[in-house]
Amino acid sequence: MTGEAKVDFKILGPVAVRSGDEFIPISGPRHRRILATLLVDPERPVSTSRLVEVLWGEGPPSTAVQQVQNCVGTLRRLLSSTGVQADIARISASYRLITNGNQVDASQFVQILSDAETRARAGDLHHASASIRRALSLWSGKALEDVGSDALAPVAARFEEMRLRALEQCGKIDLAQGNNANVVVEFSEWVSRYPYHENLHGYLALAMHNMGRTADGLRVLQSLRSRLSTELGIEAGAFVDxxxxGLLDSQEANIPDPGGMPFDADVLQMVRSAVDQMTRAVALLSSQTCQTCSSSPSTPSSGRLRRASRAPADAA
Incomplete structure (x- = not known):
């Protein structure tokens, strides 16, 4: 991908729409929820019943349909006033956001990650890493941060999971290329946001070791182990172990110099396995976000590590 369309709508953070050179928030929780639902999968019709579910859950008022119509009318006037090339069309008992190209940050996020995956498969790790960072730069907070709808929670969770997979992929590529300083600087911040995420801590510790800071890497892992045990009542997984x-052994000179990959073949494979994970994540998100426009599935079971990673500190 040589370039992306200008972003006019944001849902990877607080919901916002472009107005000139600025982004303005959407006032009113119902308006935010309706616009966010339309933006999750733009160009696909969203039924009125789905919008009612997003707004009120299982207990809508008798005037729910009329209130949805009123909110949509207000949103149409807002879009017209901002000058963005978009409108909301009514199609039978559904609504569809009509855009002029790829204007939603979440859509660009998915497409850029797909581009990064293609580059990584071709061996172009440098540009793959740059693409991932460009995708991550689209975020301005947590997905659907100010929406507050249980019906959209599974969608937000899938975007957050994809963000974490992208972070892991970026760290793995940097480790494979010897860009340990990048990992240390960036992942030191990310582990503070996701204090229970094992892989992020493991990559940070690896990078620290590769820079000759094995003791610092051990402290990162020991702190993680303590948090997992005392706060969540679980033990660290196989990768952290x-x-x-490996870091403990390195203190006895059983590991090669920090310039090389310091562990056995199975760990090396773990560090370089993210391409297939990203491929599955792109396909999963692309298909499941479409399904959420007509249904509200339960948040998928993610296992021990992902349960821990869903308790991040607030993103900046």
Missing amino acids: KVHR
């Missing part, structure tokens, strides 16, 4: 053992 391998990294931890």
